[in-house]
Amino acid sequence: MTRTTKIVGVGAVLAILLVGIPALINISGRWDLYYTLTSVALLSIASGGVWLTFYIGRINIGQGAYALMGGYVSAILVVKYGVSFWLTLPIAGLFCGAVSVLIGIPILRLRGVYFAMITLVLTEVARLSMLALPITNGAKGITNIPLPGAVEVFGLTLIPDFATLSNAKPAFYYLSIVLMILCFAGLYRLVNSRLGKLCRSLQQNEELASSIGVNIAYLRVVAYVISSFLGGIGGATFAAISQSVYPSSFTIADSINFMLNCFLGGLGYVFGPMLGTLVLYFGWDLLFQTGEFQLLIFSTVLIALILALPNGLLSLRFSKAGKESVGRE
């Protein structure tokens, strides 16, 4: 791809996301799509984090824990301490990142199924902690979280108070889309820099990586922290949109979905989790009419898809271009 086609492509995608889709929604009057697409954007941010841990060769089924944690950190700061949501957003991400250092250092030595199992348990531990901690208000959760307030610099309103808007849905849509764009632009940059090569060297052979001087323990933690940061950001924004957070806001099922989004989109492609989330989310919704068969049909189609396209949906597009994919070992 030449530089110009790249710029045009990126421009087109941005235009569709920020102008095209809102215009279509306005014309068609399908306002519910705002909520759906906002959710997809936020879930794909969390999935993007999971994808990064896949990229260093770890199966991460624990992202729900960080999404939940991020949601609570933001909610508690907003409700109990009156901190602006905009400030709590990075704080939630950083908090999750910090916690993931403590958790990551011991568990990232594990590989394969062992790491996967531990992370799975992590989600449940997070849920139980939110039930039990004095500050999280138990099963009742934290509700009536005020909408994000205004951001003003020298009297200039950069972001209006969401509560003053007649409809906050488009505002949340723009917020989530911008976050998603930032997240995936960052991941894209990371993967295409030498840092990404180092991550791939971990995925393919940790022993060899360390013998060429890569500090594998450190790099693993760095990747996991970025992953958890993204989980926290996604969770915090979700809490702001639904104006509530409960211990069951993110469960093991969500953690598994984050992982499936990555599988479905393609582990070798940085935009895989975005596509995977979109397809999985809409696929699930479309099957709603099938009632009790929803899960059965959904799972069958999913298994078939993963068997037919082991490198994910995006491999359809890239296999012709000769771009080699990354195996999952």
Next chain:
Amino acid sequence: MSELLQVIGLTKRFGGLTAVNNVSFSVQEHEILSVIGPNGAGKSTLFKLIASFLRTSGGEVRFRGERISNLAPHITARKGIVRTFQETTIFKGMTVRENVVIAHHLRSKASLFGFFIESPAAARDEQEFGRSADQILEFLDLGEIKNEVASNLPQGHLRALGIAIGLSTDPTVLLLDEPFAGMNHDETRRAVEMVRSVRDRGVTLLLVEHDMSAVMKISDRIVVLNFGEKIAEGTPEEIQSNESVIEAYLGIEDESIGL
């Protein structure tokens, strides 16, 4: 000549099994020293101990007089002691050139964050590594196949790639574990030349190898292990006429040690 590497009373126990038992020898600068011995003698374990891939149970390794045993592998590598693997170990999903470029990581001056934002230092590194990688690939006759994905390569090329990876780290001491395994006669001959020219670049080489004719041709000195213990040390001629070596290899075909 000076003593570059000293192995002093090195011991490794796996549960009840003593894989390396009180082994001592030293390595001179710029020499090619081979470690031989029957299967299971502890050769690979010895290399892993020297490169800090295993913790010692006793004894120590000194590099230029400084104790280097029981460090993390990447730290030992940064000090200039780099090991290749008995099992051909490469980054399978990368191209030959990508393998060699990434192996330059040790030489890089930029930080992880520098790589992310493509700082001037990172850009300089990247350019220099590409150039050096191309040189190494030419040097090892891999230039033609540099854009092949490594998992598609035949044995001979894989071994050469393993050596290329080792060389890219700009090692002071390179430990090669069975670099000629799986090669045919012709490939071995070329690989022996290759190892010699690596030494001529100023690298000190430690070698584990089963191909005895290659070992006898290439080595300045040889250390013989049997059941984890050093039973002999000397020049190829001394080793070929050593009683206990012949005894250790009895029961194995005589040819296998080139007697």
